[in-house]
Amino acid sequence: MLDKSKIGHQFDSFTTLVELGKLRFFAKATGETNPLYSNTEVAQAAGYAAVPIPPTYVFSLDLDSEELMPVVSVLGLDVGRVLHGAQEFEYFAPICVGDEITVTSTIKDIYDKKNGALDFVILENTYTNQQGVLAATTTSTLVQRN
């Protein structure tokens, strides 16, 4: 049973720079060959300020925090028993190379199912660029098998 008093817990926000080399590596790792995701000239010709991050790379911005997935230590999760249950993205503005994105993350809910056999943690995150524009929001569901 996880500590439900942590519902509402807000993690320290942090700011991360979107880097071209990382996006090229991500494109390689996901088999993406569209040059939009690796070539600045192609991205600019398509109307972007620079190479845009692909849709799910928003989640990777979380992982630039000083501590990888701080929810693990705050709730005492065992990473060997945690699965990603669900993931939602909502997009409001492009995020491109050179952007400095501030990530906030809050524990929105904690509950269990099957008489405590499964614990669920819902995280809500926001991603705001250097101009103060909210570019994306996400909701992540983590499931711990007990």
Added chain:
Amino acid sequence: MTDTVVGTEIPPLTLPPISRYTLALFAGASGDHNPIHIDSDFAKASGMPDVFAHGMLSMAYLARLLTGWKAQSSIRKFSTRFATITQLQDVVTCSGTVVEIIEAQGETLARCEIKINNQNGVSTLVGEATVAL
């Protein structure tokens, strides 16, 4: 614009078999270094038969399905549930269908049901995307 209607199928995307190499690359590139995906000893000690694919690797493939069909800037919402673990050597196929055309905030939007099936026809990811037309 008018070629997208209810029932339109998004051109499917089949990926090469998931290998340990794929998972190692994705761990580095995505920043998800959870050992359950890259360290067999750790995975077995956690009660799993072996390492298995990151859910977000599959979701990145689903994103490729969408951006291979429509411009990324037209994607408004994108969500999935991770229904079944993707194992080593699985061959997964991403597909989707437009299920509704809606008008909202001055835009025409296609609501799409999207999924990934493995080689046995089992759905590993099931989700939805909303795309502006």
